[in-house]
Amino acid sequence: MAHFSATQLHTLSWTSSVNPNIAYRTPKLLLYPKPLRASFSSSNVETTTLMKDSSTTTLRELCYGHVQEHVILRAEEIGYVIPTKVQLQALPFLFSGRDCVLHAQTGSGKTLAYLLQVLSVVDSQRSAVQALIVVPTRELGMQVTKVARMLAVNPSEHESGLKSCTVMALLDGGMLKRHKSWLKAEPPTIVVATIGSLCQMLEKHILKLDTCQVLVVDEVDFMFNSSKEVSSLKRLLTSYSSSKNRQTIFASASIPQHRRFLYDCMQQKWTRADVVHVHVNSVEPMPSCLHHRFVVCNRTEKNPMLLSLLQTDSPESAIIFVSEQSEKSKKAGSAPPTTLLVDFLKSSCGRFSDVSLLEEDMNFNQRAASLSELRGGGGYLLVATDIAARGVDLPETTHIYNFDIPKDAVNYLHRAGRTGRKPFSDKKCFVTSIITVEERFVLQRFENELMFCCEQLFF
Numbered sequence: 001m002a003h004f005s006a007t008q009l010h011t012l013s014w015t016s017s018v019n020p021n022i023a024y025r026t027p028k029l030l031l032y033p034k035p036l037r038a039s040f041s042s043s044n045v046e047t048t049t050l051m052k053d054s055s056t057t058t059l060r061e062l063c064y065g066h067v068q069e070h071v072i073l074r075a076e077e078i079g080y081v082i083p084t085k086v087q088l089q090a091l092p093f094l095f096s097g098r099d100c101v102l103h104a105q106t107g108s109g110k111t112l113a114y115l116l117q118v119l120s121v122v123d124s125q126r127s128a129v130q131a132l133i134v135v136p137t138r139e140l141g142m143q144v145t146k147v148a149r150m151l152a153v154n155p156s157e158h159e160s161g162l163k164s165c166t167v168m169a170l171l172d173g174g175m176l177k178r179h180k181s182w183l184k185a186e187p188p189t190i191v192v193a194t195i196g197s198l199c200q201m202l203e204k205h206i207l208k209l210d211t212c213q214v215l216v217v218d219e220v221d222f223m224f225n226s227s228k229e230v231s232s233l234k235r236l237l238t239s240y241s242s243s244k245n246r247q248t249i250f251a252s253a254s255i256p257q258h259r260r261f262l263y264d265c266m267q268q269k270w271t272r273a274d275v276v277h278v279h280v281n282s283v284e285p286m287p288s289c290l291h292h293r294f295v296v297c298n299r300t301e302k303n304p305m306l307l308s309l310l311q312t313d314s315p316e317s318a319i320i321f322v323s324e325q326s327e328k329s330k331k332a333g334s335a336p337p338t339t340l341l342v343d344f345l346k347s348s349c350g351r352f353s354d355v356s357l358l359e360e361d362m363n364f365n366q367r368a369a370s371l372s373e374l375r376g377g378g379g380y381l382l383v384a385t386d387i388a389a390r391g392v393d394l395p396e397t398t399h400i401y402n403f404d405i406p407k408d409a410v411n412y413l414h415r416a417g418r419t420g421r422k423p424f425s426d427k428k429c430f431v432t433s434i435i436t437v438e439e440r441f442v443l444q445r446f447e448n449e450l451m452f453c454c455e456q457l458f459f
């Protein structure tokens with residue numbers, strides 16, 4: 001491990017003449033505002049940077065001179081006073097205009113990090129789309145839009161004569177006709193979009209990105225992995241706008257083969273060549289407050305096993321993840337496994353009679369209603385497919401149950417990450433997988449890959 005003092009090295013950049021299969025990166029010294037110090041290993045791509053006196057730095061201090069006072073005040077009102085690790089590490093790079101890959105645990109506050117940068121760049125007095133945030137699902141889009149609007153609102157708009165930023169949610173399942181008129185009449189400052197709706201607007205030239213200064217792609221690994229979205233995403237990154245003319249920010253808690261990904265970012269010109277990889281807690285990909293457990297039972301015993309777990313744990317709020325219905329089962333006209341489980345829980349008396357459901361096959365209004373019901377306060381029990389596994393922020397969730405085992409380690413990480421979402425709390429949260437004997441080795445593989453230990457429960 002090579003350590004560099006603040007005067008020797010301030011940050012690390014990537015050169016494009018590198019080979020992805022070997023130690024391909026070459027550190028390059030860059031000038032950077034003083035208080036940063038960096039340490040990195042010369043044999044891998046991880047970069048960690050810490051502010052001096054990081055424990056006492058406030059979000060206000062970090063944002064000072066970059067973000068408008070009313071935005072900082074709103075952040076403080078919401079409760080964002082102390083920056084999380086990823087905010088502390090990423091914001092100086094973001095404010096300097098560098099392209100960044102934000103790679104940090106679930107629930108670590110990546111959204112606020114990129115939104116503060118977006119709000120520091122845009123000019124609310126200009127009627128033009130200046131920032132674009134691309135998300136994989138409507139649910140995540142609605143969540144990001146809500147936080148962006150909360151931060152952007154300027155309470156002294158009338159006295160100061162300064163308009164608040166406008167934020168448009170251009171999401172699949174929305175009213176594209178209304179959005180068209182809005183975009184034509186008075187373009188919003190910030191657009192939060194799913195790729196499908198976005199591309200429709202771009203193809204028809206209703207939305208143009210020539211004034212866009214920041215492009216954020218949230219859950220970037222998911223987007224690049226989705227056969228449905230990847231070609232549109234690549235077009236967005238290279239044809240509809242150029243990395244030379246914008247700041248590009250990618251975010252996710254999981255970036256498999258991140259060295260290869262960073263190499264591709266530069267080679268394919270998805271980002272500029274000096275993209276920074278902000279990798280927080282690289283040896284601990286999941287929050288440390290998570291307690292992982294498993295129970296073994298036969299497939300036919302899963303329902304009563306779940307019920308026993310719920311009765312023993314008595315969770316304040318829980319999400320139960322169930323696999324999507326297979327095409328074969330759909331064709332056979334069978335009821336979806338989610339519905340069957342909801343019916344079982346509802347009929348099993350007690351406090352589990354009030355169960356919510358979130359799955360792909362529900363219409364958009366039902367899905368929105370389901371989530372806003374949960375956010376209304378009080379405890380909840382949600383049965384969901386993996387549509388709820390990415391980005392959805394329900395901070396009151398204390399327990400996750402994998403009724404069906406996730407399909408891979410990345411999927412395990414994102415499901416588990418729906419709990420433990422209070423950055424400054426170390427309250428224990430629980431992730432419990434209900435598995436068959438044959439699935440034990442699969443879970444073991446996840447444990448090795450994600451570096452965690454699972455405790456076996458016996459009933």
Ligand SMILES: Nc1ncnc2c1ncn2[C@@H]1O[C@H](COP(=O)(O)OP(=O)(O)OP(=O)(O)O)[C@@H](O)[C@H]1O
Pocket residue numbers: 059079080081082083084087104105106107108109110111112252253390391392393395417421422423424
């Ligand atoms: N500085 C902060 N102080 C207090 N709470 C914060 C701070 N930053 C973010 N949070 C809260 O932490 C929670 C998680 O934040 P966020 O949704 O941005 O996580 P994330 O890193 O995007 O997670 P995921 O990878 O799962 O999408 C949210 O409830 C958010 O309000």
